[in-house]
Amino acid sequence: MTSRSAPRPIGVLFTNLGTPDDTSVPAVRRYLAEFLSDRRVVDLNRLLWLPILYGVILALRPKNSAASYRSVWMDEGSPLLVYARRQVERLQKRVDAEIEQPVHIALAMRYGNPSIEAGLRELDAAGCKQVLILPAYPQYSATTVATTFDKIGEVLADWPEPPQLRQINRYHDEPAYITALANSVREHWETNGRAEKLVMSFHGIPKRYVKQGDPYPRDCGITAQLLAAELGLGRNEYKVCFQSRFGREPWLQPYLDQTMKAWGKAGMKTVDVMCPGFSSDCLETLEEIREENRGYFEEAGGDSLRYIPALNERDDHIDMFTQLIKRELSGWI
Structure with missing residues (x-):
């Protein structure tokens, strides 16, 4: 009689952007230094950029950023990390229940902790x-997805035997993702009623990156079109905007802040804003949308900007990730 050995576990490295370890100025400075020194994020000449980064930006910006982080910090820590941990915890339970072969899911952040290296070591x-x-x-954007793959390659470069890798570049048009987004909007409308406009706000990138081949705005446009169709929205009932620009060069437009100011001034009273590019709520949604841009809109004359939360650990969001993992592991299981 022969015995079969237990199947070897398969790893999933679930990654996101990252966050400071705490809200202190030194912690925020460390995080910003790692983030803004990434060539994928800021591709300016290093001889020009690094003196500006270390001589000006990191001397001034961390104090203001630390205050912003304090305004959204949760009892369990940074919102991005809290929600990512919850996602991984729920995903692990779902995968354990639906896949017979062992699958181990590790969380990692491109910048900050838990690091990419720590996640790979865990697996x-x-x-x-x-x-x-x-x-x-x-x-997909080179500033997010590609730099994650860069870091993974850097970490594994010195390993005697790196693992076999597969990677997911994007899921912008996954039906289950679009459905989850639409469900979140419908639930918001059932509770609060519909505003005059629905804004789909995506994180911006410099226009120059798009001219160099980054397909990010195309992916954003596809997501927006599919979501609008799922919700039955006409073209004048929603708008795509871009947020979080940094520096003086042109970024993807229309800019969210300018749009909110213009609409408030023009007499629009209510607007709903969602962020389909953020899988978890974070500083850019909770502070920049829910607080800063609400202020722009209401100070310009609008009555109410209502923020629709990110998908976070919603059941339908976890369902989507589970389906994605099961499909991409085909052939390994």
Whole structure:
């Protein structure tokens, strides 16, 4: 009689952007230094950019950013990390229930902690020789997805035996993702009623990156069109905007802040804003949308800007990630 050995576990590295370890100025400075020194994020000449970064930006910006983080910090920590941990915890339970072969899911952040290296070490310690990389960015951009893959390659470069890798580049048009977004909007409308406009706000990138080949705005446009169709919205009932621009060069437009100011001034009274490019609520949604842009709109004359939360650990969001993992692990299981 022969016996079969237990199947080797498969790893999933679930990644997101990252966050400071706490709201202190030194912690925020460390995080911003790592983030803004990434060539994928800011691709300016290093001889020009690094003196500006370390001589000006990191001397001034961390204090204001730390105050912003304090305004959204949760009892359990940074919102982005809190929601990502909840997502991974729920995903692990779902995958354990639906996949017979062991699958180990590790959380990692591109910047800050838990680091990419720590996540890969966790999977290696669990015996995972096959690893699926799942960046929690619906739309592809070199500034998010590609830099995650860069870091993974950098970490594994010195490993004697790196794991076999698969990677997910995007899920911007996944039907289950679009359905989850639509469900979140419908639930908001059932509770609060419909505003005059629905804004789909995506994180911006410099226009120059798009001219260099970054497909990000195309992915955002596809998501917006599919979501509008799912909700039955006409073209004049929603608008795509871009937020979070940094520096003086042109970024993707229309800019959210300018749009909110113009609409408030023009007499619009209510607007709903959602962020389909953010898998978890974070500083850019909770502070920039729910507070800063609400202020712009209402100070200009609008009555109410209502923020529709990110999908976070919603059941339908976890369902979507589970389906994605099961499909991408085909052939390994």
